[in-house]
Amino acid sequence: MKLWTFDVIDILSQYKSALSDYKFIDLFAGIGGFHYALKSFGAECVFASEWDRYATKIYFKNHHFLPEGDITKIKEEEIAEHDILCAGFPCQAFSISGKQNGFNDTRGTLFFDIARIVKFHKPKILLLENVKNLIKHDSGNTLKTILKILEDLDYHTEYKILNASHFVLPQNRERVYFVAFHNSTGINNFTFPEATYENVSLQDILDSDLSDIKIVERDDINIYKKINTPNHIFENVSCFNKPMQIGKVNKGGQGERIYHPLGHAITLSAHGGGVGSKTGLYLIDKKIRRLTRRECARLQGFPEDFIFDESKSQAYKQFGNSVAINVLQYIIQNIIEIIIKELNSHDKQTELRLADGKERIQE
């Protein structure tokens, strides 16, 4: 079994406590994907906000930290000081976008709440995640407004769409990630991690607890593609490192497509209908089924001891909403590298200045 499978990624040992002096806040916290990722590098959570009572309960069970409720009702001055602000915020149209009022354009949206907290606390680093469509949302105006506001608040921002499928998780999940550094850090050259393209498949993370499995038995199941050669996974990665549809039920609409476990899972979703609602359907051990809660947890990089919701529908919704922890960990490793580089170059400049000063004194 590979190291990555049931726990956080194989973090470089020298980085495991690299952020132990850093405090973070977890906005739109869900079940705490950001929390796991940052904690794996030693950072400490000092505030979280989540208004869904089911998600809050699960957050508390796993992180022993109770999120506050609706962020729109919490004053920025009541939030503890922090170095890193994280938010997987819901994407909303900025109703007066295009008027170029920056900060004010977002009033009444949840990005406004992020911005007002950032304005007050000026954390060193912002780590944001959203659906990939945010880039094209409102003909690009949403993205433009976000970048402009962050620039006005003195941040240098980089953003990129990354797919969990390319970062050791067998789930096709494309999301846009933002990393912003406050100008006072002097960091303006952050680069996102390169895809690892590991050979992983849904088969590697399957659950052995059959109690959570519900077999789909219907007359209208149609498996039209046969795949019998597991070794292909190593011969032609490009065709297997993605979902492989092999059949359908009914008309093959949403939640009605059947996939092969030698490929990747489709994007876990918080909504969606059909008999394979939220996870899709898979042909596993000659039977058709949805994924189990543990499989969903693994597909998002949650550790094996993660306690999920007793309600299946809540658990599926929570995993569909959550962030891919592994992708965050790769991003955070790059953040740590750039911080170390900046600190070293700062030390070097100080050394050079000191040496220069000494020479001048000797002259």
Ligand SMILES: C[S@@+](CC[C@H](N)C(=O)[O-])C[C@H]1O[C@@H](n2cnc3c(N)ncnc32)[C@H](O)[C@@H]1O
């Ligand atoms: C996309 S999910 C983020 C999930 C999270 N990143 C995780 O890893 O589980 C957005 C979350 O924001 C929460 N939310 C939406 N509006 C909120 C508000 N006004 N105050 C607090 N939480 C809110 C939702 O309940 C949802 O759980």
